[in-house]
Amino acid sequence: MKTIQEVVESTIRKTPFIEEALNEKLINVSSLARVILPEVSRTLKKDIKIGAVMMAINRLSPVSELRIRKNIKKLALDLGDVIVRSDLCDFTFKNTASLLKEISKILSKSADSNDYFLTVSQGIFETNIVVSKNLQSYVEAIFEKETLIHSVVNLASITIKLPKENLEQSGVYYFILKQFAWANIAVQEVISTTHEMTIVVKEEDVNETFAILMDLKLN
Numbered sequence: 586m587k588t589i590q591e592v593v594e595s596t597i598r599k600t601p602f603i604e605e606a607l608n609e610k611l612i613n614v615s616s617l618a619r620v621i622l623p624e625v626s627r628t629l630k631k632d633i634k635i636g637a638v639m640m641a642i643n644r645l646s647p648v649s650e651l652r653i654r655k656n657i658k659k660l661a662l663d664l665g666d667v668i669v670r671s672d673l674c675d676f677t678f679k680n681t682a683s684l685l686k687e688i689s690k691i692l693s694k695s696a697d698s699n700d701y702f703l704t705v706s707q708g709i710f711e712t713n714i715v716v717s718k719n720l721q722s723y724v725e726a727i728f729e730k731e732t733l734i735h736s737v738v739n740l741a742s743i744t745i746k747l748p749k750e751n752l753e754q755s756g757v758y759y760f761i762l763k764q765f766a767w768a769n770i771a772v773q774e775v776i777s778t779t780h781e782m783t784i785v786v787k788e789e790d791v792n793e794t795f796a797i798l799m800d801l802k803l804n
Contacts, residue, residue, distance in 0.1 A: 592628045593641035596621050607645065614642050666746050667798055670702045671788060672718040673740040675773060677711050679732035684712060687727050691716070694723060702742070704776045704783065715742065715774060715785055740773055741791035743798060744783040758782070764797045 597604055597617075606612045618638040626633045678684055688705055691714065695703040702717040711734055716724055718738070747757070758775075761782070765772055770793060774785035786794050 587629065589625065589629065589633060589637050590641045590644060592625050593621065593638055594645060596624055596628075597642070597645065604645075607642070614639050618642060667795065668744040669741065669791065669795060670717075670744075671741040671791065673702060673742055673785065674716055674718055674721045674724070674738045675736060675740055675785065676714045676716075676724060676728070676733065677735040678714070678728055679734055680707070680710055680712055681731060684728065684731050687731075688712070688714075690727050691720070691724060694720065706774075706776060713774065715740070715776070737773065739788045740785055741788045742776075742783050742785045743791065743794055744781055745798060747780050747782055749780065752779070761798075761801070764801065765794065768793060768797060770794055770797075 597607070603612065603617070607614075607617070615635070618635050622633060622635055622638050625638055685707075691703065692705070695701040695716075700717070701720055702715070703720065704713075704715045706713040714724060721738070745761070758777075761784075762772065762775070765784070765786075770786060770790045772784055772786060774783075776783040776785065784794060
């Protein structure tokens with residue numbers, strides 16, 4: 586049978602922002618206890634006093650979370666070049682046999698010039714293509730008969746070179762992406778390879794996005 590401490594801890598762990606705010610002393614413990622009290626009571630199937638929940642919150646150990654944050658912070662300091670590209674378009678198509686065959690054409694076209702930006706991400710049901718604006722009409726022509734699920738223009742990308750150690754450390758992507766969530770920046774796409782991470786945002790957000798990433802490197 587679960588204890589109050591275990592239920593309170595698992596409830597708070599579901600929302601990382603709350604956990605971090607607690608560690609930074611930004612949340613009132615009694616207020617948080619009142620919010621999660623109904624869920625704790627439902628899970629344990631009995632009435633729980635708010636004082637018991639407060640005590641459990643105060644007993645939460647930040648050691649593990651702080652250790653992870655310290656290691657990620659060290660990785661952030663080792664982030665490589667940050668490369669910005671503007672004037673991008675984003676297309677999402679339904680996967681079909683013909684679509685997959687036509688992708689080779691856009692790959693061949695992009696190989697003709699270093700000025701072209703192109704990423705292709707194939708999912709189970711759909712394929713996402715992010716390209717330079719100068720390839721927009723070419724993509725629209727090639728995939729004219731395909732099912733377009735979503736498209737958006739006036740985007741920009743920021744590519745980050747990650748250190749090799751990122752593969753061994755949990756939370757790297759969360760540590761980076763949470764900065765954008767706190768800044769209310771809507772990330773349009775996240776494209777990654779083993780040692781690169783590309784964030785696609787609206788052009789109006791690119792300056793703030795870049796500033797956040799540079800702040801991670803410098804502080």
